Amino acid sequence: MPLRALKTHLIDTILPVWLKLAFDGDAAQFVEALVLDGSQTGSTVVRTRTAARQIYVFAHAYCQNAAPREALDKAQIAFDSLRSICWIPGERPGFARSYDRKASRVVDPEIDLYDQSCVLLALAWLFKATGNNLYKSIADETLAAIDTTLAADFGGWAETASGDLPRRQNPHMHFFEACLALWETDGSHGYVTRAHDIFALFQTHFYDPKCGLLREFFGPAWEISNEYGSDRIEPGHMAEWVWLIRKYEKLAKGNYAQLCSDLLAASQRCRNGSTVPFILDEVFDDGRISKNSRRLWPQTELLKAYIAEYVAQNDPINLTNARELAAQIMTEYLSHPPYGMWRDCFDGAGNFIATSIPGSSLYHLWTLVADLDLEGMEIERTNKGSVVQTTLAMPRVASM
Numbered sequence: 001m002p003l004r005a006l007k008t009h010l011i012d013t014i015l016p017v018w019l020k021l022a023f024d025g026d027a028a029q030f031v032e033a034l035v036l037d038g039s040q041t042g043s044t045v046v047r048t049r050t051a052a053r054q055i056y057v058f059a060h061a062y063c064q065n066a067a068p069r070e071a072l073d074k075a076q077i078a079f080d081s082l083r084s085i086c087w088i089p090g091e092r093p094g095f096a097r098s099y100d101r102k103a104s105r106v107v108d109p110e111i112d113l114y115d116q117s118c119v120l121l122a123l124a125w126l127f128k129a130t131g132n133n134l135y136k137s138i139a140d141e142t143l144a145a146i147d148t149t150l151a152a153d154f155g156g157w158a159e160t161a162s163g164d165l166p167r168r169q170n171p172h173m174h175f176f177e178a179c180l181a182l183w184e185t186d187g188s189h190g191y192v193t194r195a196h197d198i199f200a201l202f203q204t205h206f207y208d209p210k211c212g213l214l215r216e217f218f219g220p221a222w223e224i225s226n227e228y229g230s231d232r233i234e235p236g237h238m239a240e241w242v243w244l245i246r247k248y249e250k251l252a253k254g255n256y257a258q259l260c261s262d263l264l265a266a267s268q269r270c271r272n273g274s275t276v277p278f279i280l281d282e283v284f285d286d287g288r289i290s291k292n293s294r295r296l297w298p299q300t301e302l303l304k305a306y307i308a309e310y311v312a313q314n315d316p317i318n319l320t321n322a323r324e325l326a327a328q329i330m331t332e333y334l335s336h337p338p339y340g341m342w343r344d345c346f347d348g349a350g351n352f353i354a355t356s357i358p359g360s361s362l363y364h365l366w367t368l369v370a371d372l373d374l375e376g377m378e379i380e381r382t383n384k385g386s387v388v389q390t391t392l393a394m395p396r397v398a399s400m
């Protein structure tokens with residue numbers, strides 16, 4: 001029962017182990033990454049996005065009754081510390097991109113839409129977990145900062161305050177994710193409007209219907225050109241959009257079944273051989289491999305897409321794919337020492353090549369199981385493979 005095993009492993013083992021090993025009590029902050037033996041002896045620089053994502057995980061897990069003891073306290077302390085160090089007030093406000101958790105000083109003052117988005121996601125769930133209106137008002141302040149500091153021509157937001165190129169879809173995707181979370185947890189008009197705006201941007205610029213692919217990089221007015229790297233495609237993001245669009249579809253009461261099915265098929269094709277269950281980190285739009293490696297996070301996004309498609313369509317193929325991929329993720333990425341950690345990256349030949357255990361992957365693992373309602377998804381089989389419980393009940397997705 002691989003989906004159940006994965007969910008159990010995440011909640012019973014990975015969350016408590018990570019909370020214990022990756023929270024630096026002296027600095028009141030999570031780490032960017034652990035070194036391969038599971039210790040904190042690496043760099044003390046933390047990206048705002050990584051800190052915010054870990055805060056989000058434990059706040060959301062608290063709401064799902066899945067959090068270890070002290071998780072919400074640590075998430076709140078970490079948010080206080082993040083805000084006190086990284087918030088840059090003034091005419092162009094926002095959260096700085098990274099800081100040194102030991103020295104309590106900003107390292108990279110750039111204001112990046114990606115970081116603001118991860119902070120908003122954390123705030124949505126801190127607000128939901130605690131009911132404290134302070135988090136809601138900081139979310140509104142962050143949204144206003146995005147509109148002020150990252151205002152851009154040609155639709156969407158500038159990805160950075162300095163307006164560097166190429167333009168990127170990825171920060172907009174995470175802004176979309178945060179707006180959906182705030183739509184669900186708070187329902188404020190501003191977040192609903194932004195979610196619609198970003199989805200419109202997806203339809204007009206990010207998704208290229210001519211080739212059925214999601215573009216990552218663009219020119220200043222969303223031009224598609226190899227000069228800006230528009231030929232580089234990330235299969236994990238195509239799967240991630242499937243999961244997000246299925247969430248949006250429910251909130252906005254739309255129907256994007258064909259789009260989701262096309263995106264998932266495009267993502268699935270990006271493998272190094274048809275028998276390999278894992279997708280690659282990056283390919284070119286003509287199918288050539290541009291990065292012959294596979295991190296953990298694209299695999300969790302592919303699994304989320306299979307599950308989202310199964311839940312939306314009750315399509316047994318997606319359930320079979322989900323179970324098989326869950327089993328492979330457990331075996332390849334999650335079953336090695338140090339206990340409760342993950343192996344984050346492999347090369348094309350299957351060699352383990354990660355040099356750290358990045359905290360950003362905890363977010364991908366958690367979002368995989370957060371809404372996973374196993375009822376109807378795991379069927380007991382006898383040793384001979386005959387099905388004991390024969391009906392595939394339509395799974396319920398836990399509401400927030």
Ligand SMILES: O=P(O)(O)OC[C@H]1O[C@@H](O)[C@@H](O)[C@@H](O)[C@@H]1O
Nearest residue numbers: 170174237240297358359360361
């Ligand atoms: O590369 P790090 O920061 O570990 O992030 C892990 C990945 O998270 C995903 O959500 C994507 O947005 C990727 O672009 C990103 O690479």
